[in-house]
Amino acid sequence: MNEAGAVTGLFGVIMDLTEFKLAEARSREASxxxxxxxxxxxxxxxxxxxxxxxxxxxxxxxxxxxxPNDFLEGKPPFGExxxxxxxxxxxxxxxxAAVPFLANASLAGTPPR
Numbered sequence: 156m157n158e159a160g161a162v163t164g165l166f167g168v169i170m171d172l173t174e175f176k177l178a179e180a181r182s183r184e185a186s187x188x189x190x191x192x193x194x195x196x197x198x199x200x201x202x203x204x205x206x207x208x209x210x211x212x213x214x215x216x217x218x219x220x221x222x223p224n225d226f227l228e229g230k231p232p233f234g235e236x237x238x239x240x241x242x243x244x245x246x247x248x249x250x251x252a253a254v255p256f257l258a259n260a261s262l263a264g265t266p267p268r
Contacts, residue, residue, distance in 0.1 A: 207233045221245040 157163050193200060199216030203209055212227035222239055231239075 201227070203233050209233060209236075 193211070193213040194215075196213060196215060199219040200211065200213045201209060201216045202211035209227050209230050209232075214224070216222075217224065217227055220236060220240065221243060222236065226239065
């Protein structure tokens with residue numbers, strides 16, 4: 156501004172975000188496709204990291220394991236699944252698909268929280 160208060164200059168930065176926004180949109184689309192695929196599978200899917208914490212799961216896994224809805228959204232330690240089943244009175248024998256996993260749940264070193 157000059158002494159009269161008139162603007163005499165302007166400083167700014169202009170960036171073209173087109174590629175960033177396109178990449179962001181592609182990422183959202185891929186994520187939505189993956190989510191839709193996981194939730195519409197007939198199989199239960201559970202992905203556990205090296206520390207024994209559930210990282211990815213679908214609702215079918217909750218159904219097959221007899222867990223409450225949205226239980227796996229909290230990304231619980233894997234050992235908590237066996238604990239939850241025991242609390243609900245579900246034995247590993249009641250769900251043959253879970254037997255190998257539940258038998259090894261303590262190996263993850265993740266006691267229920």
